[in-house]
Amino acid sequence: AQTIHQWPVAEIKAVGSPLSLGCTIKGKSSPNxxxxxxxxxxxxxxxFYSITVGQVESVVQLxxxxxxxxxxxxxxxxEKLLLSHSGFYLCAWSLEQSYEQYFGPGTRLTVL
Amino acid sequence: GDSVTQTEGLVTLTEGLPVMLNCTYQTIYSNPFLFWYVQHLNESPRLLLKSFTDNKRTEHQGFHATLHKSSSSFHLQKSSAQLSDSALYYCALSGNNYAQGLTFGLGTRVSVFP
Structure with a gap:
């Protein structure tokens, strides 16, 4: 079975500080x-979306x-957080050539 | 581009009554895929229903929806609402390019009271 993890679960950061959020999917090769x-x-x-390693397409950059x-x-x-970056960040995956998507548990970000 | 329009805002109803959430869409693709996702408080969205077949009813967990291409609609219905149905519901659309992801409506919040 496929599992998707996101880290961290929650984050409180200052305006202007850098940010890195991660998503890992296990149990499925080459997911979108x-x-x-x-x-x-x-x-x-x-x-953003990505269909293969090293390739990322931007939809809305923010x-x-x-x-x-x-x-x-x-x-x-x-590299620099804005107040407007606060929110819930969700990673999702889909099978190759499949339309339905499955979401990870999400990361809640608060920028102060 | 693609767009999805849902029943706006908050829908409140009493447990046991029927619920219907409207969803209409716009796309240039002749064979879109339509989805309903449900998001409970402090959780991530979960796939509830999906369809790409015109005029065919799809059902899951007591909910049902029928894709009508003639009216570009995919309304969500349930005959008897339960307290646990209180959540945020999203209608979503995928065009012919599966890789590009989904276009979501603004969401409809449903609150069911005893």
Missing amino acids: LYWYWQATGGTLQQL NLSASRPKDDQFILST
Whole structure:
């Protein structure tokens, strides 16, 4: 069975500080991976997607960047956090050539 | 681009009554995939229903929806709401490019009271 982990579970950071969020999926090779952002009480906004190692496509950047260093790993980062970065960050995966997505447990980020 | 429009805001209802959440979509693709996701408080979204077949009812956990391409709709229904149905519900759309991910509606919050 596939499992998806996100780390950290929650983070409180200062404005202007760097950030790195991670996502790992186990039990499935070559998944499509996605990053979403959800403001408190808001909708899901897709940020990035990746269909293979080393390739990441941006949908909405929001002063963030993403990388896929390994087949099972997806990283979201920024060098300088903004207050507007606060929210719930979700990693999702789908099977190759499949449309349905499955979400990880998420990381709750608070920027002060 | 693709877009999804849902029943806005908050839907409140009494346990045991039926619930219907509207979802309409716009896309240039003739064969879109439509989904309903449910998100309970402090959890991540979970897939509830999916469909790509026109006029075919799909059911799961007491919920059902039918994709109607003629009206670009995929409404979610349940005949009898339960307290545990209180959650945020998202309708989502995928066009022909599976890799690009899903377009979500703004979400509808459902609160069921005893």
